[in-house]
Amino acid sequence: MTFKPKVGLISCSGEACSGGNISRAATLEVLHHLRPNETVTICLPLFLAGDDAERDFAKHFPTITIDGCNKLCAAKGTARYSSEPAVKMNLEDYAGNYCRSDDERRRIQGSSKLVGKIAQDIASHVDRLRD
Template sequence: MPDLPERKVGIIACSGEELAVGTVTRLAALKVLHEVRPGKTVTICLPLFLAGGEGDRAFARFHPTITVDGCELRCAARGTEMYSGKPTASVVVSELAAKNSLEHIDGRRRLNEAGQKAVELTTERLTNLVDQILATKPSAESLISITPVPVKGAR
């Protein structure tokens, strides 16, 4: 039986520089990648993805992805959809914080206590989504959507 590549989940954070919730997305994505689910996740660099990084775009086309955005503009989710495909799941930190009555997230450079709690909350949400996605069999659609590579010399 052939060895199939291990299924991993791509996490795409907006890393928005203007707002503290943007910093939350970045830190939560890194926490999942390095501490909570190493080996099962990869992060996709959003600027590279948007600037035309073919490797990152191809990964996002054929592997499950979770976008994590700081605010309702949802730049990571929209960018992923524009250049690759609809993300498997999306998280918006401002909505998650509101649902959990977490207020006054501040400190885009150095997060305050509420910001750090938001990182924990977002990490937990991302981890649950990663586990749910990896527990699900890949859909037939994701398998047949692979574009065939033209064979040199073939008619």
């Protein structure tokens, strides 16, 4: 029997951008429903606020970063404080700039198809990394 490591998923938190809410929702969909036994996560800011055990996350797990905009905080933060991500995903590759006006940023219900598409693509990357 071959040991297959779990895959790390790091989403930007994107509080001020609806793209961050979508990347977060897609990541949670994979973690809780699509690949619950094959994936792990950690809060992105813990790479700075935490200790060495947390900063070793992307060294131990092949890691997918899921960003909500072109600032790529998840990819940059993971590379800077932990290790280079195996896969870097960016919502803007799917839907352009999604940082809408303030009063729209929580309304991701209308984006459920987009969340589903990104979640499926994350799951595909998880499967490929574990092959």
